[in-house]
Amino acid sequence: MATGNETVKSKDDLVKWLKDHRITEVEVMVSDMAGIARGKILPTKKFISGLTERTLRLPESIFGQTVTGDFIDSDALSDTEPDIILDPDPQTVRVVPWYDEPTAQIICDANYRDGTHVPIAPRNVLKRVLALYEAKGWQPVVAPEIEFFLAAKNIDPDYPLEPPVGTNGRKETARQSYGIDAVNEFDPIFEDMYDFCEAQDLDIDTLIHESGAAQVEINFDHGDPLEIADQAFLFKRTMRQAAMKHGVYATFMAKPYEGEPGSAMHIHQSIVDVNTGENLFSTRQGRDTKLFLSYIAGLQKHLPSAMALIAPNVNSYRRIVRDLAAPINTHWGHENRTVGLRVPEAKRAARRVENRVPGADCNPYLAIAASLACGYIGMVNGLVPTKEMKGNAYESKRYALPRHLLDALDNLRSSSDLKEILGHDFVTVYLDVKYTEHEAYQQVISAWEREHLLLNV
Structure with a gap:
């Protein structure tokens, strides 16, 4: 189940789409608990490298971040604040129309290194119910x-x-x-x-x-x-x-x-x-x-x-x-x-x-x-x-x-x-x-x- 661009179904399709649209920067994002977009902005070349090598990362603690920007202590979060992998969902890629510079945005799944879902990520919670x-x-x-x-x-x-x-x-x-x-x-x-x-x-x-x-x-x-x-x-x-x-x-x-x-x-x-x-x-x-x-x-x-x-x-x-x-x-x-x-x-x-x-x-x-x-x-x-x-x-x-x-x-x-x-x-x-x-x-x-x-x- 994915959204948006039905012609982009794989990593190869995604790379081609970025090149065809002359995208210079990519916003990679996930939703936190409040629905705020959290993520990174990368040059397209670096994004493609991170996409293929699965090196797009954020700390797991972003899902323990409050709407005020503070971080919580929780028994369900690791004390070591490990990284999670952002795996972009190719079909969610879109242009960002309010920028002058050709920029793309893409929604990511939050996964662990072994590919299992991060259970506290809101998008994964919906997937669990579905x-x-x-x-x-x-x-x-x-x-x-x-x-x-x-x-x-x-x-x-x-x-x-x-x-x-x-x-x-x-x-x-x-x-x-x-x-x-x-x-x-x-x-x-x-x-x-x-x-x-x-x-x-x-x-x-x-x-x-x-x-x-x-x-x-x-x-x-x-x-x-x-x-x-x-x-x-x-x-x-x-x-x-x-x-x-x-x-x-x-x-x-x-x-x-x-x-x-x-x-x-x-x-x-x-x-x-x-x-x-x-x-x-x-x-x-x-x-x-x-x-x-x-x-x-x-x-x-x-x-x-x-x-x-x-x-x-x-x-x-x-x-x-x-x-x-x-x-x-x-x-x-x-x-x-x-x-x-x-x-x-x-x-x-x-x-x-x-x-x-x-x-x-x-x-x-x-x-x-x-x-x-x-x-x-x-x-x-x-x-x-x-x-x-x-x-x-x-x-x-x-x-x-x-x-x-x-x-x-x-x-x-x-x-x-x-x-x-x-x-x-x-x-x-x-x-x-x-x-x-x-x-x-x-x-x-x-x-x-x-x-x-x-x-x-």
Whole structure:
């Protein structure tokens, strides 16, 4: 399973592609726990040498690096900080369209010298889950929808974000869900975004304006989970670069603005029989199959434990609030956007469930892996979902999802099922990274505390 350039399938193809495109530099990269691209930039000649001799290396500890750049101590990491090998996936090679110098980027698998996967690398975690599906003769199909905000440049992090100025010379203040003219206010940015995506073979589909000021959503075409995760990983970087070209920030924070809705990464998912090509979520009469209902039941039961992977930051939980259009529950229903697990109206071949819980700040590899893992557990154990929610799920007073990062981390730590599927070493390192990030967050005094506590308590 690979992505992107279908004509580049081997190392020889890759070398030819680099020469044909007169590439002078190559960015080799992997995703860390936060979804940040980590790697090296090499002259093409040195990259080709490292490719053939497997000398492209990084320390294993990059997967124990926090979003603040600190490194953790973990029982699942070696004290000697050994190197791992970056094995480029040839089909992921793409041009980097925002550079003047001909530059390529390529996503790598993190492996040991003997070729075995580094179990704590996020891309390998997704591969581990997909291997379970493959053993059952199942092929998952996913399609994410990623929301994000545009913001005026913010040099001082203590200062609240503001929407950028559009082509009409005003900052956007009104909420313009699905507004065509509202999107066109930032047309120069999105023209570059589309050009950049086309140059990289990123299969983005629909662009819509969301309900927040300068908030938009991009939909991806459905496809292989690893391919789609690669594309989502690259898209975030691409969108930030397109916006920066116009002096604007693009942010995938789950809740960057006070008083505005948060940003999600909804994941549509279905399962196809490898042998027949049939959608296993729909009967021939167009009804929900038992397997589909078990998949939903798996999401219902295990999403609270997977929450730390799909809502990975302290900021993530500012989005999971009643009346802000984000789910607070694991209810399911047909054509019901108030539930966490929505079944859209669709033809039999497109029967799917939309997991509306993940935030836009998630690591695409880990969010897709976690969602598929929950569904897998439900299917192999024949779980039965709750009764379908017919009404407004927000009227339920009980939060079924954790409301704070520490609660989510504790849930993951206690989940033997997810540890088994995702890998014990991965879960150990991931928890250590997130607990360390939370400790760093606890050292920061917020503006709210200074405003309301400084002279009043």
